[in-house]
Amino acid sequence: MKIENPWKPNPWFESVAVAQERARRRLPKPVYGALVAGSERGQSAADNQAAFAELGVSPHVAGNPPERSLATRVLGQEVALPVLISPTGVQAVHPDGEVAVARAAANRGTLMGLSNFASKPVEDVVAANPRTLFQMYWTGDRDVMVERMERAKAAGVIGLIATTDWSFSVGRDWGSPEIPEKLDLKARLRNAPHVVRRPRWAWQFARAGVPDLTAPNLARRGEEPPTAAPGGETPAKPAHGPAPTFFGAYYEWMTTPPPQWEDIAWMRQQWAQLGGGPFLLKGVSRVDDALRAVDAGVDAISVSNHGGNNLDGTPAAIRVLKPVADAVGGQVDVLLDGGIRRGSDVVKALALGARAVMIGRAYLWGLGANGQAGVENVLDILRMGIDSSLLGMGVADVRDLTPDDIVVPDGFHRSLGVPAATLVDASA
Template identity: 55%
Template structure:
């Protein structure tokens, strides 16, 4: 079935529709990677280097089983939405992602830099994991996490793959601090070129706000996005003792995101992590870092069965998901494809993206002769000799 006005058949088509709908500066802010975009490009290129073992015949059930469990939560396919801050591609923002992931039967991560409070997002999809960066002192971080838990979040993600690199958002324009009259006048040509985007916002009460409610403690107003970001820049990076302290005080599943070295994977487990995400922040941190999928085999070997391992970065097709699972990942997280789907069709566009990946995973399982995502093994893929590029 070909794509229609209300439905698309590839993630690439979701991206094309998002580009047509979003003002240029908004779309470029999603697309950008750090500096020259070397890591962002390698996240995609590395999947193309992995080949599937030749298909084999097998006695398979008529329906393959794509279900799995991540961070104590049952999901219908091994793909969940990665936490992404300030999702201003659609008026519903993170609530739109929650509705789409709920309909897809999967979970989502919610950034502390999100534009919607955790309780509102959890009301749309209770399969919610809350993300913090090391953006404040210990007690403040814990209070934010506890407020998110009270709002319905069931697991905590601590993101470590961000270090304020220079040249952030290669290819994208600057993001305004506030939408005052001067800023609106400057952005007017880009906005008027995409009237559908502006009309959507006006129908929902006005242009996007730039506040981050999940970073406000009780009795405090929600800070502005950039005010919160500047405060974060003054906070020293965490030590492993800090991570262990937060883990000790968080009662629930605990994921450390941004692990690329086997030694760091072992340290994260020693600090109490129940899950690890192999991630380079979508190519938005230190440019020149290898693709996250290149680091996956060595991290899986270091972790063994002591924690769940997830992968984040470069997933665009169901076959990419299957490759990651064959190399030992429990599931993958996706960021840009979710935003493209949200921009292209709101909650139904998000659901559409996950439906595409579901179909692609199922097709790959059928060709590989596997009845379930849990049956995938390393022999189902072929890696070039230099694939890990010194990361093993």
């Protein structure tokens, strides 16, 4: 008979906060520090979470629905719950990285977002979750960007995410963790004091083979194969060239002029010509930007301040959601990305106009705490929280939520960039 060890910690956790604490204890300090992120004083990153606490709900005590539906349709896809995986960069918290996250999302019936700064190739991630959205920054020239779109489409992604809101305002009052360009001997010795304090994490990566910090999805297409050898066989053309380092990819982004609205329209057009499916613009905070995005032909927008990694002082995403959703929600899918830590947060976002939410740090805490199972754990926590919120509020379907279900304090919403003509019409 097998006897369970009573001192072995339970791998299951009951909240995202517990997942974060387990990830903090398990990850080397620089790795954890990179996840906490937030630019400058971290004002926007903190407000993303704090703003949800200002919102209340209106419960019923009887007549509540015995069954609730959490399923919805977003970006042309049926999902089991209104929570999608937001793309995040190199996921060095676990050796399986984005592949583990993709599997978890597939197992819970939702969509995977993959960054082009990811640590795993798009082909591997799509194999783990066929319902993957590929995210691109505006980096490189147009030929390079088309090449990346073609690769993503060939891999089988179902849609494209264009992220254009990441600014250069990244200085942190508490200091930024060092990210080595290459994990050579010098870098490993320098980081050894942090790594030896986290032996389980180190052993897990050692078994998998310690990778360099590269961005495989930014690798250029392979060179043409050489001419046929005397034997008549032509060597196979490599699918892609060497992957740039994370800093090489970052340098390409820094040296690319920022996109204009005609560039967004061009990206949408190129993706459509490839038959690539829905096109989502991520990072919208202003009403005028949302309106311009619709004019550019996008299918969806994500209201987001890049997890507080954009300009510090940008209002929390949930504060700017309703004005944006009121302006364009009838024309495109509106999502919210930023500060989601519990199911009630999801419910509040849906009530204020979001079709679904995207999560970032929440699933990274789960990945750091317990790999794929940890990500599934986080999605289960959010599912249970959504369901219990619907039960208490007397709402049978997530699609039935309205602003009347939420208690909103005066002055909560931030209406940024509202066109003057709209203000005049509203006051008439």
